[in-house]
Amino acid sequence: MTKLYDPKFIERNIQEKWDSSKVFESKIDEREKFYCLSMFPYPSGKLHMGHVRNYTIGDVISRYKRMQNFNVFQPMGWDAFGLPAENAAIQNKVNPKNWTNQNIENMKNQLQSLGLSYDWSKELRTCDPSYYKWEQLIFKKFHEAGLVYRKKSLVNWDPVDKTVLANEQVIDGKGWRSGAQVELKEIDQWFIKITNYADELLESLDALDWPENVKLMQKNWIGKSNGAEIKYQLENSEKILTTFSTRPDTIFGVSFLALSPNHPLSIEIAENNEKVKNFLNLCKESKAAEADMAKAEKLGIDTGIKVIHPITEKKLPVWIGNFVLLEYGTGVVMGVPGHDARDYEFAKKYDLNIEQVIESENKGELPILEKGKLVNSNEFDGMDSEKASAEIIEYLIKVNKGSALTQFRLRDWGVSRQRYWGCPIPVIYKNGEPEMVHEKDLPVVLPELTEDSSPRPLSQIPDFVNLGDNIQRESDTFDTFMDSSWYHARFTSSDNEKEIFDKNTKYWLPVDLYIGGIEHAILHLLYSRFFHKALRDIGMVDGDEPFKRLLTQGMVLKDGAKMSKSKGNTVDPQAYIEKYGADTVRLYMMFTSPPEQSLEWSESSVEGASRFLKKVWALVSNRKFELFDINDLQLDKKDIELRRKSHATLKKVQNDYEIRFAFNTAIAAIMELLNSIPESFKEEDTSDSHKFCLNEAIIFILKMLSPIAPHICEYLWREYQYDSQNVDSWWPEYNEDLLDLEEFELIVQVNGKVRGKIILEKGVSQNEIEKIASQIENVSTHIGGSNIKKSIYVKDKLINFVI
RNA sequence: GGGGAUGUGGUGGAACUGGUAGACACGCUUGGCUUAGAACCAAGUGCCGCAAGGCGUGGGGGUUCGACUCCCUCCAUCCCUACCA
Numbered sequence: 001m002t003k004l005y006d007p008k009f010i011e012r013n014i015q016e017k018w019d020s021s022k023v024f025e026s027k028i029d030e031r032e033k034f035y036c037l038s039m040f041p042y043p044s045g046k047l048h049m050g051h052v053r054n055y056t057i058g059d060v061i062s063r064y065k066r067m068q069n070f071n072v073f074q075p076m077g078w079d080a081f082g083l084p085a086e087n088a089a090i091q092n093k094v095n096p097k098n099w100t101n102q103n104i105e106n107m108k109n110q111l112q113s114l115g116l117s118y119d120w121s122k123e124l125r126t127c128d129p130s131y132y133k134w135e136q137l138i139f140k141k142f143h144e145a146g147l148v149y150r151k152k153s154l155v156n157w158d159p160v161d162k163t164v165l166a167n168e169q170v171i172d173g174k175g176w177r178s179g180a181q182v183e184l185k186e187i188d189q190w191f192i193k194i195t196n197y198a199d200e201l202l203e204s205l206d207a208l209d210w211p212e213n214v215k216l217m218q219k220n221w222i223g224k225s226n227g228a229e230i231k232y233q234l235e236n237s238e239k240i241l242t243t244f245s246t247r248p249d250t251i252f253g254v255s256f257l258a259l260s261p262n263h264p265l266s267i268e269i270a271e272n273n274e275k276v277k278n279f280l281n282l283c284k285e286s287k288a289a290e291a292d293m294a295k296a297e298k299l300g301i302d303t304g305i306k307v308i309h310p311i312t313e314k315k316l317p318v319w320i321g322n323f324v325l326l327e328y329g330t331g332v333v334m335g336v337p338g339h340d341a342r343d344y345e346f347a348k349k350y351d352l353n354i355e356q357v358i359e360s361e362n363k364g365e366l367p368i369l370e371k372g373k374l375v376n377s378n379e380f381d382g383m384d385s386e387k388a389s390a391e392i393i394e395y396l397i398k399v400n401k402g403s404a405l406t407q408f409r410l411r412d413w414g415v416s417r418q419r420y421w422g423c424p425i426p427v428i429y430k431n432g433e434p435e436m437v438h439e440k441d442l443p444v445v446l447p448e449l450t451e452d453s454s455p456r457p458l459s460q461i462p463d464f465v466n467l468g469d470n471i472q473r474e475s476d477t478f479d480t481f482m483d484s485s486w487y488h489a490r491f492t493s494s495d496n497e498k499e500i501f502d503k504n505t506k507y508w509l510p511v512d513l514y515i516g517g518i519e520h521a522i523l524h525l526l527y528s529r530f531f532h533k534a535l536r537d538i539g540m541v542d543g544d545e546p547f548k549r550l551l552t553q554g555m556v557l558k559d560g561a562k563m564s565k566s567k568g569n570t571v572d573p574q575a576y577i578e579k580y581g582a583d584t585v586r587l588y589m590m591f592t593s594p595p596e597q598s599l600e601w602s603e604s605s606v607e608g609a610s611r612f613l614k615k616v617w618a619l620v621s622n623r624k625f626e627l628f629d630i631n632d633l634q635l636d637k638k639d640i641e642l643r644r645k646s647h648a649t650l651k652k653v654q655n656d657y658e659i660r661f662a663f664n665t666a667i668a669a670i671m672e673l674l675n676s677i678p679e680s681f682k683e684e685d686t687s688d689s690h691k692f693c694l695n696e697a698i699i700f701i702l703k704m705l706s707p708i709a710p711h712i713c714e715y716l717w718r719e720y721q722y723d724s725q726n727v728d729s730w731w732p733e734y735n736e737d738l739l740d741l742e743e744f745e746l747i748v749q750v751n752g753k754v755r756g757k758i759i760l761e762k763g764v765s766q767n768e769i770e771k772i773a774s775q776i777e778n779v780s781t782h783i784g785g786s787n788i789k790k791s792i793y794v795k796d797k798l799i800n801f802v803i
Numbered sequence: 804g805g806g807g808a809u810g811u812g813g814u815g816g817a818a819c820u821g822g823u824a825g826a827c828a829c830g831c832u833u834g835g836c837u838u839a840g841a842a843c844c845a846a847g848u849g850c851c852g853c854a855a856g857g858c859g860u861g862g863g864g865g866u867u868c869g870a871c872u873c874c875c876u877c878c879a880u881c882c883c884u885a886c887c888a
Contacts, residue, residue: 042888166886220806290884294804605829668827747823752869798822802868
């Protein structure tokens with residue numbers, strides 16, 4: 001009588017053994033290292049399905065690599081600063097620190113119940129002074145390296161709550177709590193010169209083993225474009241407006257200039273012009289997010305001012321447009337309605353001149369966006385766009401009205417946040433002049449809150465800010481992307497209180513495989529890459545890139561939508577772990593979709609995963625390994641077939657784990673192997689050769705499945721008693737010689753459609769194949785009396801008769 | 804608005820290099836076991852059709868002996884868009 005599969009008991013039992021033996025703690029040794037990192041979570045309270053998926057993928061690969069004798073480092077920690085803690089603190093009248101720590105405790109328990117093979121001895125949390133002390137030091141070093149500066153920049157301002165709002169806190173232009181109309185407000189903030197690294201961030205993408213779509217997104221985000229800086233002189237004034245354009249070939253089609261509402265000239269004009277002033281006020285009512293700006297109706301106002309075209313010397317009107325960004329280019333665009341969709345729309349709306357200066361073979365109607373031949377452009381007529389651009393730039397240089405310029409879309413990184421729950425920026429102001437806090441005075445520790453007081457921005461905590469006569473502490477905190485831009489490096493030395501990085505950092509970096517959600521494809525990954533390069537240049541880390549290989553997992557969806565609290569479609573992983581066990585949840589997650597794709601949650605499929613583990617249990621439990629010498633055995637056809645299947649499956653699974661990360665097909669292959677074991681092999685009094693082949697299949701199945709369902713495999717491995725090692729201590733080898741088949745199924749097509757199939761020995765000549773295939777009944781009726789024009793033969797696979 | 808993906812049975816997905824579309828599962832149907840149910844076992848299951856056969860990978864077009872796969876075009880959904888993480 002077999003015992004029932006009891007995941008709760010097994011998982012507790014096995015996890016206790018892992019804990020007491022500290023098997024997952026890593027130290028430098030002689031083996032090849034493998035640093036496997038999953039994006040650390042924000043401690044929001046409970047693990048969600050996205051986490052479970054992410055961390056299972058990382059764990060499967062870590063366990064597989066460990067079986068391949070790699071020295072694996074897989075740490076876990078907490079991205080613990082951020083907005084949700086402040087919101088929860090205000091809502092529930094709790095301290096953000098206590099709230100966060102409580103969440104971490106809960107989530108850590110959940111992670112442990114999943115049986116993830118983390119080295120918990122290196123756990124870190126970004127809200128600990130022992131972590132952010134070093135972040136403050138990095139900022140200071142970046143400052144010394146000339147990468148830090150101060151600049152005015154726009155924020156969403158809630159005039160009622162008197163706070164700065166994040167984009168997600170602005171709903172339909174109103175503050176989410178106060179409901180007040182949000183305003184754009186300019187304030188002084190700290191910036192880091194990521195643009196100094198724009199070219200390198202772009203160039204070194206090529207060599208990365210990252211998904212092509214992520215590299216492409218980063219490339220487009222950095223947005224290097226070659227163009228020209230073109231100067232327009234104001235009429236009756238010495239003043240000059242400089243524009244940037246990627247299409248200097250269209251310069252004869254310019255019919256207006258458009259200024260950003262935040263451009264100094266716009267503000268100057270507004271001082272004496274009521275209409276312009278009202279327009280600028282209207283622009284302030286929008287939201288800072290780019291997506292909202294782009295969706296908003298394109299509005300403009302004529303300033304009445306004119307500029308002189310640098311070549312034709314025609315007078316052009318200067319407008320202010322709500323769609324012009326001050327941060328990109330020069331904050332002035334030259335409007336070419338004939339050859340730019342947005343300018344066209346704008347010109348139509350305000351009845352501005354539209355001129356054609358480019359001719360295209362494919363399209364007659366304006367706007368023509370593609371490049372072509374110039375028309376209506378004086379001496380440049382007839383040139384193609386490329387040549388004309390070069391010559392026009394040359395002309396502009398000659399007359400001192402412009403030059404060639406390479407521009408990046410990438411902007412410098414504003415790191416100031418006007419909040420409480422973040423890393424304090426280590427700066428002191430003496431008579432308004434900023435000074436970096438001295439290294440020996442770090443960390444600047446976040447002031448404690450009393451239990452019941454709501455968090456306030458640091459600026460409203462006088463004890464923290466006021467240090468004496470005309471001496472004040474900086475009251476902004478860092479963007480939380482700062483915290484997550486270097487944690488991958490600190491993990492290697494997180495137990496070192498004396499140094500930021502040490503010899504372990506040298507050994508473990510770079511991260512060999514980084515796993516996380518596709519939603520981080522641009523910001524987090526770009527900031528981390530920048531940090532790594534900047535840290536390299538100040539001598540703190542080695543290498544050019546932090547993450548050698550990247551795996552971006554898709555979202556976990558329910559009813560086609562991202563699981564989220566606001567949609568009320570979340571599924572709590574804990575309930576499933578308790579009901580079915582961690583192995584089932586892990587198996588389900590890996591089986592349901594390939595990692596890069598989104599995963600649609602389905603309750604009934606979980607049941608299926610559980611069923612499979614029960615089958616594995618039924619096959620192995622209460623069975624003991626028996627030793628045979630293969631030379632004493634006579635293998636029959638079924639034996640050979642099962643051996644072939646076992647070895648072929650091992651080869652496929654290895655490829656799926658290693659190269660493709662296709663865990664779903666690996667599992668399907670293991671299922672197939674299990675299903676293919678004949679019933680007669682499982683009987684107690686079966687032949688020795690059957691027992692031998694069954695034994696091999698069982699060993700392979702437990703080994704192959706153990707990265708995904710480690711508890712049940714470890715437990716069964718111990719019971720089976722093949723050897724006294726743990727199931728994850730070695731990986732079996734397949735025998736290539738066993739894989740070949742003597743026969744194959746020939747597919748016979750007529751005009752590309754399958755009309756017959758026949759089993760043949762391998763290596764038959766094409767002539768013979770043609771003869772045999774054309775005689776198959778259904779094939780010969782389809783050929784009928786027609787001549788075979790030609791036949792295409794794919795060796796040992798397919799023949800196609802074309803008639 | 805811009806950038807990046809995705810689209811295959813009732814459902815999740817497979818088809819890795821242009822060569823059998825639907826592996827492996829879920830669900831469903833029928834039968835067995837059972838007092839009954841659950842669980843389990845066996846058979847079947849893309850659609851239309853009694854069958855022969857025809858149709859079929861979001862829609863339309865193209866390249867090819869052959870297209871889920873390559874090209875063009877249109878549609879739908881999702882992610883990112885610099886202060887959510």
